[in-house]
Amino acid sequence: MVSIRLVDDPPIYSEDKIQNPNDAVQLLLKEFDSVDRELFFVLNLKTNGQVINVNIASMGTLNSCILSPREIFKASILSNAASVILMHNHPSGDCTPSKQDVLMTKRLVACGELIGITVLDHVILGKETYLSMKEANMMPDGKKIYNEIAAENGVEYGKKPIPTISFYVAECMEFPSLGKVYQCRSLEQAVKRYRNLPEEMACMGNGIGFTIKDDDSIYSGEFDLVSANRLDVDIINSIPYYRDSPLVQKAIEDIKRLMPEVKIIEPVQHGVQNPKERKQAR
Known part of the structure; x- marks a missing residue:
């Protein structure tokens, strides 16, 4: 069982503010005075x-430390x-960064950028001296690294992928594999294709569907828009993601405009009777 709680006054290791690498070195210098192996703080x-x-994230050997980003940022x-x-x-006393130091710093900077914790500097202590990778212009550019990773996935740094919508026509909406499915570039093209379906196919429950592509949503995929000449707005809007999606709501309004012949199933307001129900009640 894990419990996390907010503390009003969390303990502070030092009231002094770290304004440069030397401040950090002076704060921890005594911790490194007599050690004979690598320590990573x-x-x-x-x-x-x-x-x-x-x-203290790792205690290593004479010339190496085993590091994991998980332990660093925990x-x-x-x-x-x-x-x-x-x-x-x-x-050894030589504070020149090793190849492993440079690669690990790059990895940790990228991880920090991803989770929103900035890695300001990596300071290496030698014998009566130190090297600040920031002062030596050796610190990797976190945003650049993130951009390189994001570019591989077609995502611009700092921007979420924009959801997209496309349309298709199916000869059988309930079981698309029983008939043909036509992918369409626009809703207008889908409506035209739907109207051109042979009349004998109507018994299969043909219709128009939409496909949402949104990497951040579990509702990416296919959903019915028009089925058997019915537009069921109630069912579509019962899913909050579709109800709040400008793309889906525009598709609903466009169908009403392009296909005035379809039967519209609107959401039922609780406590409000429609005219037919009121007439029966009298």
Whole structure:
């Protein structure tokens, strides 16, 4: 069982604000004084630069640390950190970043960009010296990395994919595999195709459907628009996603305009009788 709760006054590791790499080094210098192996620390920061806490994410060997983004950001997420500073030591005294240091930093910057926790710097401690990857212009560009990943999936950084709608005509709406299905570029084309279906096909329950493509919705896929010459607005709007979708609502209005002959099933308002029901009641 896991419980997460909001604390009114969370503990602060240091009231001093981290304004540059030297501030971070001085804060943790004593922690590295006598160690003979690599230690990897994560400073979790508030938006104003105060250190919420310090997480020892990994304790390694003489020249390496095993790191996992999961362990790096676990405390950051639970601490509501706005940003982090990474710090580790080289017991050899040479603070030159290794190839592994550079690759791991790139990976962590990309992960931070994805979850909204900025990796401000990666500081490497040597013997009586340190190297700030930010000051050395070695910090990867998080947005650029994210853009490269997003480009592979056809998504622009910072923008959600825009939902799209397309239409099709099926000779049998309930079981499309029993007849032909025609993909259409527009609703106008779908209406024309529907009207040109042979009359003997009407008994199969032919109709017009729409397909929503939206990567953020579980309602992506096919749904009936017109079936057996009926437009059931009540059923469509019973699904909140379709009710709130401008694309679907425009399709409904366009069908009413393009096909005035279809029977419209509108939503029933509770407590309001239609004229036929009122006449029967008298």
